Amino acid sequence: MPRAVLLCVLLLSGCIWNYAAFAADAPKPVILLDPGHNPLNGGAISIRGIYEVDYNDRFAARLTEALQKAAFHVELTRQPGQSIPLKARAELANSLKPDLFLSLHHDSAQLIYLDKFTLNEKTVYRTKKKIAGYSIFVSRDNAQFNHSWLFAQQLGKHLSELGRQPTLHHAENIPGENRELLDEKLGIYRFDELVVLKNTKIPAVLLEIGVIVDEDDEAYISSRKNQEMMIQAIVEASKMTMEGMKQSDQEQHMH
Numbered sequence: 001m002p003r004a005v006l007l008c009v010l011l012l013s014g015c016i017w018n019y020a021a022f023a024a025d026a027p028k029p030v031i032l033l034d035p036g037h038n039p040l041n042g043g044a045i046s047i048r049g050i051y052e053v054d055y056n057d058r059f060a061a062r063l064t065e066a067l068q069k070a071a072f073h074v075e076l077t078r079q080p081g082q083s084i085p086l087k088a089r090a091e092l093a094n095s096l097k098p099d100l101f102l103s104l105h106h107d108s109a110q111l112i113y114l115d116k117f118t119l120n121e122k123t124v125y126r127t128k129k130k131i132a133g134y135s136i137f138v139s140r141d142n143a144q145f146n147h148s149w150l151f152a153q154q155l156g157k158h159l160s161e162l163g164r165q166p167t168l169h170h171a172e173n174i175p176g177e178n179r180e181l182l183d184e185k186l187g188i189y190r191f192d193e194l195v196v197l198k199n200t201k202i203p204a205v206l207l208e209i210g211v212i213v214d215e216d217d218e219a220y221i222s223s224r225k226n227q228e229m230m231i232q233a234i235v236e237a238s239k240m241t242m243e244g245m246k247q248s249d250q251e252q253h254m255h
């Protein structure tokens, strides 16, 4: 074969091979994780004297790894040590336009349910009675409420399958709570005014992973094994939500 022809064949087969590789490589779903609070305003303080922001950052880092392994592209609203206001988180979500937005938090309870004590010269709190489990929040004002609702249900389903109960204390008729439970079994609450849920124009959910002022629940969420289980549940829930959104889009196109 003349050298020029051989070169052409080689180039062409390279192009075809590249095209095939590109076509097989479908775009990755994008998830924006939002580790709650900021270093200087760290949210709740745990029974061990650790601020919520540290739990949120640690969980977000481990969840990022697991989602990447499951072929998600992961973005974060802030890195550990960085601060970002609530509105800017929603604005970032609206400019990045990910497929899913998940705000990660660790929970506390109202003061009437807490005993105050001192630990290493810090004032910390512990629950008077057991308050444990996860909570999920959605906003009716979110532009894609149906998909947010789907994501919330998948999260609740997969987390409750671990044998973990939703904590229902946010629905109590006391000041600071009184949230409407949209699904008591799955632990999904309505919280319309939450900035990161209301202002985002993409499917958005806020998850309280566990109650860090409760001795048992803080121990539960601090266990590496339990973290892995919860993380796998969230990964599964994210995958199922992506599937569900694809299906509902296709159905809409058919009508």
Ligand SMILES: [Zn+2]
Pocket (backbone or CB within 6 Å): 036, 037, 043, 044, 052, 105, 106
């Ligand atoms: Zn929080």
